[in-house]
Amino acid sequence: MSGFILAIDQGTTSTRAIVFDGAMKVVASGQKEFTQHYPASGWVEHDPEEIWATVVWSVKEALRKAKLTAKDITAIGITNQRETVVLWDRATGKPVHNAIVWQDRRTAPLCARLKKAGLEPKFTRKTGLLLDPYFSGTKIAWILDKVKGARKRADRGELLAGTIDSFLIWRLTGGRLHATDATNASRMLVYNIATNEWDAELLKILDIPASLLAQVKDCADDFGVTDAALFGAEIPIRGVAGDQQAATIGQACFEPGMMKSTYGTGCFALLNTGSDMVRSKNRLLTTIAYRLDGRTTYALEGSIFIAGAAVQWLRDGLKIIGKSEHSGELAARADETQNVYLVPAFVGLGAPHWDADARGAIFGLTRNSGPAEFARATLESVAYQTRDLLDAMKKDWKSGAKRTVLRVDGGMVASDWTMQRLADILDAPVDRPTILETTALGAAWLAGSQAGVWPKAAEFAAKWALDRRFEPGMDKAVRARKIAGWQDAVRRTLSRPR
Numbered sequence: 001m002s003g004f005i006l007a008i009d010q011g012t013t014s015t016r017a018i019v020f021d022g023a024m025k026v027v028a029s030g031q032k033e034f035t036q037h038y039p040a041s042g043w044v045e046h047d048p049e050e051i052w053a054t055v056v057w058s059v060k061e062a063l064r065k066a067k068l069t070a071k072d073i074t075a076i077g078i079t080n081q082r083e084t085v086v087l088w089d090r091a092t093g094k095p096v097h098n099a100i101v102w103q104d105r106r107t108a109p110l111c112a113r114l115k116k117a118g119l120e121p122k123f124t125r126k127t128g129l130l131l132d133p134y135f136s137g138t139k140i141a142w143i144l145d146k147v148k149g150a151r152k153r154a155d156r157g158e159l160l161a162g163t164i165d166s167f168l169i170w171r172l173t174g175g176r177l178h179a180t181d182a183t184n185a186s187r188m189l190v191y192n193i194a195t196n197e198w199d200a201e202l203l204k205i206l207d208i209p210a211s212l213l214a215q216v217k218d219c220a221d222d223f224g225v226t227d228a229a230l231f232g233a234e235i236p237i238r239g240v241a242g243d244q245q246a247a248t249i250g251q252a253c254f255e256p257g258m259m260k261s262t263y264g265t266g267c268f269a270l271l272n273t274g275s276d277m278v279r280s281k282n283r284l285l286t287t288i289a290y291r292l293d294g295r296t297t298y299a300l301e302g303s304i305f306i307a308g309a310a311v312q313w314l315r316d317g318l319k320i321i322g323k324s325e326h327s328g329e330l331a332a333r334a335d336e337t338q339n340v341y342l343v344p345a346f347v348g349l350g351a352p353h354w355d356a357d358a359r360g361a362i363f364g365l366t367r368n369s370g371p372a373e374f375a376r377a378t379l380e381s382v383a384y385q386t387r388d389l390l391d392a393m394k395k396d397w398k399s400g401a402k403r404t405v406l407r408v409d410g411g412m413v414a415s416d417w418t419m420q421r422l423a424d425i426l427d428a429p430v431d432r433p434t435i436l437e438t439t440a441l442g443a444a445w446l447a448g449s450q451a452g453v454w455p456k457a458a459e460f461a462a463k464w465a466l467d468r469r470f471e472p473g474m475d476k477a478v479r480a481r482k483i484a485g486w487q488d489a490v491r492r493t494l495s496r497p498r
Contacts, residue, residue, distance in 0.1 A: 005448040006062065006073045006235070007440040008055060010080040010164050011243065012101065012265045015051065017058035018440045019066040019073075022453060024463065026437065027068075030061025037098060042105035042347065045098035048086045051164065052171055059231060070233035076172075076226070077239035077447030079246035079439050080164040082187045085136045087143050087150065087161045087212070093175055096159065097147050099167075100139040103265075103305060103347045107138035108356045119205065126192045126199050128277070128286030130354055134303065136163060137189030141206045154209050161212040163187070165240050169214075172237060174227035180214040181221070182291035183245040191216070193288055194277065196296060219245070219290045220450035239446025241290060243439050244268040248289055248299065250442030251407045251433065252461035259393075259404055262439065263412035266350075267307035267382055269389045270299040273397060282392035283352040292457075300396055302351040302389030306344040306360075308412050310378045313346070320371040327375050328415035334376035339482075340364045341384075341489040342377040349494070352392045357495035364485070379418045383425035384486040390426060405429045409438040416470075424474035425483070434465040 003022025009015070014033040021027050032054040037045040063069065083102035088095045100106070111131040114120065120131045129135050140161050144151045153159050160170065163184045169177055185191040185198075190208060192199040198213055217223065223237035241249060244262055248270045251260040256274035261267060272289055277298045280286060289299035311324045321327055334340075343349075345358040362377065390404060406428060412418055413432050423430040435441055448454025455463075 003448070003453045004068060004073050005444040005451075005454065006059065006076045007444040007447070008059065008076060008078045008168065009243070009440045009443065010051065010055060010078070010168060012081045012103075015054035015058050016440065017055070017062040018437060018444070019062050019068065020441070020444045020448070024441070024444070024448075024454065028062050028065035030058040030065065032057050040106070044101040044104045046084065046101055048088070048095040048099050048167060051099070052168070055168060056230065063231070070226075070231040070235050073235050074453050075236045075238040075447040075451040077443030077445070078165050078168060078223075078237065079241055079243050079443035080168070080184070082163060082184060082242035082244065083134055083136045084164050085139045085143075085161060086164065086167045087140065087159050088167065088170070090158055090160050093171060096150055096153075097143050099164070100143065102134055104139065105133045105347060105356055107133040107142050110138050110141065111356070114205070123189060123202060126194070126202060127189055128186070128193050129189055130283065130285070132354055133356055134305075134350070135189040136187055137202070137206050137208065140208050140212070144208070154212055157211045159212060160214075162214045163242070165242070166214045169223055169237065169240070172226045172230065173224040177224040178214045179217055179223055181217055181219045181240040182288050182296065183219060183242040184240070185214075185216045186288040187242060193286070193296075193298070196291070218292055218294065219249075220292055220446040236451065237447070238450040239443055241443060241446060244270060244301070245288070245290055246442035246446075247409055247439040248272070248442065249445060250435075250438030250440070251409060252464040253407065254457050254461055258407070260407040260409065261386060263307050263382065263408065263410035265307065265309045267304035267386060269302045269386060269393075271393050271397065273298050273300055278397050280392070280396045282395050283354055284389070284392050284396060285351065300393050302392065304382070304385045304389070305347050305350045307382045307385075308410070309346070310342070310344040310381060311412065314375060314378055318374065320374060324411070325414065327379060328417035330372050331376035331379050332417050334372040335368065338364065338366060338369060338373050339485050340369055340373045340377040341486055342374070342381045343489050343493040344378070344381050345493055349490075352388055353490070353494060355494050355496065358493050361489070361493045363489045363492065379415070380421060380425070382412065382418070383422045384483065386422060387425050387483065390428070405431055407431045407433065409433065409436055419470045420473075423470040423472045424479065427472045427479060429472070430470040432467045432470070434467045
């Protein structure tokens with residue numbers, strides 16, 4: 001076997017396919033963006049057929065650039081945007097509706113009704129999640145209720161449902177396998193993370209037929225082989241994980257107490273808690289970090305809905321920067337005497353507030369406030385939100401009082417200014433690795449290790465390499481003042497002030 005591994009990274013705004021060699025180095029990649037659909041206020045959709053087309057194109061492009069054929073690829077690993085769901089016809093594979101994206105808020109009324117009925121503690125106890133439109137289960141219920149004929153077809157066993165990984169596995173294998181992995185299943189709002197099975201009681205509450213759902217496998221497992229007609233030969237699929245868990249693996253956070261934060265469209269921080277399924281008292285999520293060889297490792301997770309998306313807002317909405325990477329340069333020129341705060345609640349606030357009805361706000365503007373101050377406030381908002389998550393994690397976990405070193409990845413971490421400000425606000429070191437494509441690397445490692453051509457966890461972790469450590473340097477009094485201003489801004493933004 002060649003040792004070449006192909007990672008399919010199906011994200012929120014684009015799809016990438018990356019070829020890694022036997023030394024776990026990037027050989028070539030293909031990437032293609034796809035359309036974001038906003039059919040109503042707070043609604044976000046993707047066309048599953050367009051996503052599928054970008055996957056096929058990206059894989060072929062990566063192989064072309066690498067001068068390889070499908071026969072050269074030992075295995076495929078898949079990572080995907082979590083919580084985004086598709087329902088499709090079991091016989092034809094045709095979706096019955098656009099994919100409803102993780103950012104979508106249309107099921108807020110259903111979540112509110114379930115909360116009012118006193119059901120949130122039951123969902124949290126079994127799934128580790130909260131009743132929020134973010135998660136997949138209420139999206140499936142919405143499609144069944146709102147798409148004409150969908151519920152009757154589902155009851156007859158004619159439809160299948162799943163997160164994007166399941167849809168891709170179905171398509172890649174020519175409809176031979178309906179499967180997912182434990183990390184994606186754990187985000188569905190109907191998966192019991194203690195028993196590792198779909199929960200009949202929760203399915204009944206949401207009125208979701210169990211026949212819709214996929215077989216749940218380990219993250220490194222046999223997910224079938226691709227249809228030979230797609231790429232010229234069959235390729236085994238041997239690894240699957242949701243994007244944030246894949247990044248946790250790619251950052252080699254295999255030991256309890258290790259923490260990573262990914263700064264992409266949103267920001268997602270995971271703290272490995274080992275076999276300890278920590279029940280958060282600070283509105284964090286208890287989730288599955290990964291499941292390998294039948295053994296489940298858990299994590300505390302904090303989810304921030306808007307991170308890099310706020311920088312895109314500076315670029316595309318306000319048009320004050322031409323490219324996203326210019327945001328740090330602009331922020332560095334801001335007037336430090338101005339206390340401008342952006343609370344980027346464009347699609348509500350995630351952890352630890354979980355306020356679906358909050359909306360973005362900006363505070364502290366003066367006549368002298370301009371593009372530089374907006375840029376600084378935008379980048380600082382990511383640091384403040386991360387600080388909120390870290391504080392909650394330290395309160396929740398028995399070992400959380402230890403000094404935390406945060407491993408970071410994602411598009412935003414290329415900015416030295418942003419990473420230094422993150423370290424300053426956290427009052428903790430921030431480690432940026434040499435390989436920033438950690439999400440794809442995590443998916444590739446799952447496939448490569450399962451195929452027997454990449455090293456096991458300990459050796460893989462030993463190869464993790466530091467690019468730069470950012471140490472906190474902000475004056476303690478300045479930090480305290482800035483954090484107090486942020487907390488006041490959040491209180492003013494919440495739809496239900498506490």
